[in-house]
Amino acid sequence: NYLGQKGEIDGMTNLTFNNNKQDGSLMSQFMSYTLFNAVGSPAPRCAYAQVTVNGQNLGIYSHVERIHKPFLKRAFGNDNGTLYEGTLIDFRPGWVNGFEHKLGSDEVGRQKIQQLIEVLEGEDKNIEEAIGQLVDLDSFYTFWVMEGLLGLWDGYSGDENNFFFYLNPETDKFHFIPWGADHGFSRFQGKRQYDEPPPISVKTQGLIAYRLYQIESCRQRYEKTLREILAKHWKEDEVLAQTEQLEALLQPYMISHQKIMTQGKAFSNNKKRIKGEGLGKGSRRSIGDFIRYRREEISNEIANGMPIWTVPPKSLFAKEKQSPSDRTHLKGGGNSSSKKEKKNITQQQIEGLIEGWINYFRTASEQQTHQAIQSQKFQALPLEIKEGILNRVEELKLNLVAEKIKKVLEK
Structure with a gap:
């Protein structure tokens, strides 16, 4: 509908694609939203798309229903x-x-x-x-x-x-x-x-x-x-079976870095995997192990x-x-x-906050980026954090975001 404004697909006029940079398994969004919807908690539908831009294969993206x-x-x-x-x-x-x-x-x-x-x-x-x-x-x-x-x-x-x-x-x-x-x-x-x-x-x-x-x-x-x-x-066998189906579906369409990213991080039938083994940054185990042991952990x-x-x-x-x-x-x-909380922000908290903004800017539209940078939340950030965000977006070559942040800092 870029050329024809009335164009739509099954009632939708926008498509949202997410590159799953934070999800080495490529499955978290699909599985999470499926389970939310199954229990009756409204969540976006999710599918997959093989994305190609100007002939360059970018691999598998999650196709997430827009909240509109x-x-x-x-x-x-x-x-x-x-x-x-x-x-x-x-x-x-x-x-x-x-x-x-x-x-x-x-x-x-x-x-x-x-x-x-x-x-x-x-x-x-x-x-x-x-x-x-x-x-x-x-x-x-x-x-x-x-x-x-x-x-x-x-x-x-x-x-x-x-x-x-x-x-x-x-x-x-x-x-x-x-x-x-x-x-x-x-x-x-x-x-x-x-x-x-x-x-x-x-x-x-x-x-x-x-x-x-x-x-x-x-x-x-x-x-x-x-x-x-x-x-x-929470039917472990059914949820695990779905991960196996997804793995079989996605594997042929992964590009090289996605294959490396997912290697050893999904689940399959490897029930001998050591409990606690990791799944990429920030995780302590594979999705499969999480599914197998979650009931036991919570019940205890x-x-x-x-x-x-x-x-x-x-x-x-x-x-x-x-x-x-x-x-x-x-x-x-x-x-x-607990010890009385410190009033000063620690370096780890600063880095966490910067990373939170970076993760948002990575997938935000131009309009969302503009609104976020003009928001009260962003304007209230200490200069040190704004400059930290600017440095990170420049490293990642998020040029549009960098330009907008520079305009804020120049004021």
């Missing part, structure tokens, strides 16, 4: 609500305008976002009910559990990143949608540092998840949802109920309110005091 009106119509039965995208952002005071507006009434959407920010910032004893007035909790618990089950450390509950949320006119509440799921099937817990390892069965970096998880009845609801999904949908952790975890979400730029209880976290019924 056709998706909303399919997933929610309507497309006249308000849609936002969240990238390295959460529902914090002063951040109401940081979410990227995609569709619908922005005025109505921002009002709802501000209401949610105030609820999360407040001390309402009935906070689950208050959140439930603004967020569809049935769908949120399913979304939240799936992020934890699949090890999606770079999603909303794990990293305040890679998510959409839709103000559904039928419920007048927000519904969350996963995005950027090329980091799943991993035991990596993210780039934030903790005094003790966080739970593997749940992620609470997202403020909504964190506030809910501090309530016993909410932990019980999370556990109930998790156990139901494990029982009904939640045998006596969900582990207690009270460490507040660590935002690099938001000042946290901390009470003595906030600075103590419990796990598996034990007591342990």
Whole structure:
């Protein structure tokens, strides 16, 4: 439809291709979205494409359904609500305008976002009910559990990143949608540092998840949802069979660097693989091993109920309110005091933040790049981080991004 604006394929006017640079197996997005949809949590459909540009074979890309009106119509039965995208952002005071507006009434959407920010910032004893007035909790618990089950450390509950949320006119509440799921099937817990390892069965970096998880009845609801999904949908043999089918499908179309990248990182029938063997950067095992052992790992952790975890979400730029209880976290019924958090950003945190922006810019459209650089989030970054991002995009020859960042730095 570049030449004919009315052109479409099965109702779609945009195609999104992802090069899976973060996913050595090439399977995380396909598998993750398939499982989200299977449990009834709306997620984009995903396929594969062999991409050729000017005669050059670029290999296999994931073909991911765009989160736009056709998706909303399919997933929610309507497309006249308000849609936002969240990238390295959460529902914090002063951040109401940081979410990227995609569709619908922005005025109505921002009002709802501000209401949610105030609820999360407040001390309402009935906070689950208050959140439930603004967020569809049935769908949120399913979304939240799936992020934890699949090890999606770079999603909303794990990293305040890679998510959409839709103000559904039928419920007048927000519904969350996963995005950027090329980091799943991993035991990596993210780039934030903790005094003790966080739970593997749940992620609470997202403020909504964190506030809910501090309530016993909410932990019980999370556990109930998790156990139901494990029982009904986590069928190891079926999921492993799908990985084998995908491996057979993709292998003939991989270009050389993809073959090297996937070698030893997918799964096949190798059930003798050593437990804990790695799958590329940031992962501790292959996808196959993750699938085989995930139920056992989680079941062991939640045998006596969900582990207690009270460490507040660590935002690099938001000042946290901390009470003595906030600075103590419990796990598996034990007591342990965490050290008072440092106010200064560590070098590792700086590098993690820079890498987060780089990962976004690698796959963002020109319009998304422009909006991100002009956003309040980017403008508020310390000069050191902006310069670090600029250096990285220049190394990667992301020339368009570099030009836009230079214009910001020149002001």
